[in-house]
Amino acid sequence: xxxxxxxxxxxxxxxxxxxxxxxxxxxxxxxxxxxxxxxxxxxxxxxxxxxxxxxxxxxxxxxxxxxxxxxxxxxxxxxxxxxxxxxxxxxxxxxxxxxxxxxxxxxxxx
Amino acid sequence: xxxxxxxxxxxxxxxxxxxxxxxxxxxxxxxxxxxxxxxxxxxxxxxxxxxxxxxxxxxxxxxxxxxxxxxxxxxxxxxxxxxxxxxxxxxxxxxxxxxxxxxxxxxxxxxxxx
Numbered sequence: 001x002x003x004x005x006x007x008x009x010x011x012x013x014x015x016x017x018x019x020x021x022x023x024x025x026x027x028x029x030x031x032x033x034x035x036x037x038x039x040x041x042x043x044x045x046x047x048x049x050x051x052x053x054x055x056x057x058x059x060x061x062x063x064x065x066x067x068x069x070x071x072x073x074x075x076x077x078x079x080x081x082x083x084x085x086x087x088x089x090x091x092x093x094x095x096x097x098x099x100x101x102x103x104x105x106x107x108x109x110x
Numbered sequence: 111x112x113x114x115x116x117x118x119x120x121x122x123x124x125x126x127x128x129x130x131x132x133x134x135x136x137x138x139x140x141x142x143x144x145x146x147x148x149x150x151x152x153x154x155x156x157x158x159x160x161x162x163x164x165x166x167x168x169x170x171x172x173x174x175x176x177x178x179x180x181x182x183x184x185x186x187x188x189x190x191x192x193x194x195x196x197x198x199x200x201x202x203x204x205x206x207x208x209x210x211x212x213x214x215x216x217x218x219x220x221x222x223x224x
Contacts, residue, residue, distance in 0.1 A: 004152065008150075033212060040198075042217050045214070048212060087153070091211075096141065096143070096158050098213065099152070100153040101152050
């Protein structure tokens, strides 16, 4: 089987930094993705990690440790528009086998 | 502008009726996918297609059917056999030329069956 776990909800303050964790158990690991999804809208791609380490893209960074089955998404200089759900997804074996976590709903407060 | 379109955004049907959700993409992507999203749960794969005239079942294909007659189009039919059809349905596509093969999602169709 495959488990992907992430916190259900988080709250942070505008201008601050927040880290959203994701742990997974899977065989045939072939990449980890983070998506952002605003309420009632489509998920949009944020980041991709397949090797261990940190990938930085502007205010967003994503980290992966394959040996620990662990990833995090780091959001810096939080803005109100960052309030959304953040989905962790793991790809197995081939490009079509993608499994999603339930998502972390982030609320940014003034 | 390239992208994925799904229509309509909201759809209401009576129990016992089949309903077809449309998904069109002009990204020239080979692979297309259908997911279902329920509150508090992750996206679950219904069907996917890697090339025209070929498709495979995902984790929750029962009660659904698809076709892939054109590269641009991947319609999903929710049949009366689907026991709990009310959900948010998302279509996605991906390209074999992208190193990460990330999936691009359409805006979704929220189906309510009463």
